[in-house]
Structures are given as structure tokens and as C-alpha cells.
């Protein structure tokens with residue numbers, strides 16, 4: 001089954017799919033082993049991996065290279081975060097060709113101007129495109145895909161930009177008219193009220209996607225109760241978990257004057273060998289090194 005079909009099938013069967021943010025093939029393998037339904041090739045996480053702000057500094061080539069490396073190590077469907085589509089509708093045409101060829105199941109395109117500003121920054125300077133211009137980008141994505149199951153998800157940042165629910169609803173409706181398969185509605189409020197209110201007001205024909213990283217108490221049970229959210233993306237949890245673990249281990253090594261204590265609290269190198277699939281390399285050595 002194709003990756004887009006797998007993702008659609010999982011949404012149909014499970015009602016709600018859980019998509020984990022990844023920034024590397026290793027984090028993708030860990031997400032797959034943990035039991036997630038799919039992967040989020042997150043722009044925020046990849047930017048952070050490079051030590052850069054999530055402000056359109058990472059190029060499409062860098063993002064695609066990482067996505068291909070992730071796809072090579074995981075069988076999970078990938079939802080690609082293509083930010084603003086790397087420019088105008090012409091750039092979107094090029095991006096969709098490349099991402100579909102790379103085996104992506106879905107793309108999320110957001111209605112901000114290029115270069116974008118990361119969504120969760122407290123005083124982020126958020127500028128949105130004209131509705132018609134963004135409709136052109138969605139229409140370009142839909143017209144370019146080869147596989148009709150490849151999902152084009154339109155993300156509105158109207159709530160992030162402080163424009164309110166009616167603007168968000170108007171934009172989401174316009175994006176569905178342009179052909180979007182799903183609407184990602186994002187909020188940086190510390191409580192879920194804004195998202196729950198939008199979901200209750202949403203009467204559109206397509207389901208919603210949310211990224212509950214500012215309002216973490218909105219768990220799967222509450223999400224399901226809303227009835228029209230089919231995908232939850234755990235954006236930024238991979239890079240935050242990795243940062244927490246590395247900060248703690250690195251600080252302890254300095255404080256302890258060596259690795260003698262940390263050593264027993266982190267995975268053994270054999271676990272990394274397993275994640276690197278060393279067994280298959282050993283088998284190949286036996287077979288081919290003559």
C-alpha cells in the first residue's frame with residue numbers, strides 16, 4: 001500500500017492518528033518502536049537540530065535530505081512540514097513534486113508570508129497571506145500531486161496571528177474550497193479553549209489537525225470528544241526530550257568529573273548498535289567479506 005493510502009486508512013480505522021515529531025532517522029526509529037501512527041518531519045525540530053531559529057532558515061534541500069534519510073529507516077507514513085511552501089505557488093508546485101517523489105504521505109502548508117516566523121514565540125511578528133493567494137498555493141499543491149491519496153493539509157495561522165476565530169473559520173473554509181484535504185488549526189494559548197471553540201464551530205467538510213504543544217492538557221480523550229479532529233501532531237516533543245536528556249547527562253559528567261555515574265543511567269552502547277541495525281551488517285560481513 002502507498003504511504004498516503006496507509007495514512008488515510010489509519011485515520012479511517014482509528015478515528016484519530018498520533019503523529020510524532022522527528023528531526024532525524026534515529027528519532028524516527030524510536031517513534032516507530034514506541035507505537036506512533038506516523039511521523040511529523042518538523043521544521044521546528046530540524047531548525048533546532050541545526051541550532052537555528054525556525055524562521056525559514058533551513059532550505060527545502062536540507063529538509064528533503066533529512067526526510068529521505070528518515071524514510072529510509074522507518075516504514076511510518078511521513079507528514080512533511082513544508083512551512084510556507086518555500087515561496088509562492090510556483091515554489092509549491094516544485095516542492096510537491098519533490099516531496100511526493102521522496103515518499104511523503106502528506107504535506108502541511110501554512111498561510112504565513114515567506115520568510116515565516118515560528119508560531120509559538122510570545123511576541124512573534126506574524127504576517128498572513130491574502131486568502132486568494134494562499135488558495136492559489138493549495139490549488140497548486142492539489143493540481144501537482146500524482147497520487148490522489150497524497151494529503152494536502154492547509155494550516156491557518158489566524159489564531160496565532162491574533163486575528164480571532166471568525167477569520168480562522170473564514171480562511172479554513174476558503175482553503176477547503178481550494179481543495180485542501182484537512183485543516184490544521186494552530187494556537188499558542190496556554191489552555192485548549194481557543195482550539196476547542198474553533199473545533200466546535202467548524203462545520204466544514206474536512207477533518208481537523210491540531211498540534212497541542214502550547215496547551216498540553218488536551219489529551220486524546222478530550223480530542224476525540226470534539227468529534228472532528230482526525231490527526232494530532234506532537235510537535236517539538238522529540239527535540240525537547242532529547243535536549244532534556246542531554247542537558248542532564250552533560251551537566252552530570254562535568255559535576256562528577258567523569259562518566260562513572262552517568263554511564264549506568266543511559267542506554268548501553270549495545271542498544272545503539274541495535275538501533276543502527278548492526279546485526280544485518282554483521283551478517284553481510286560474513287556473506288560478502290571474502
Ligand code: SPV
Pocket residue numbers: 021042043044045054081118119120211213235236
Ligand atoms: C513544527 O513542529 O515545526 C511546527 C509546530 O510547525 S510549531 O513549532 O508549534 O509551530
Ligand code: MG
Pocket residue numbers: 042043044054081083
Ligand atoms: Mg513548523
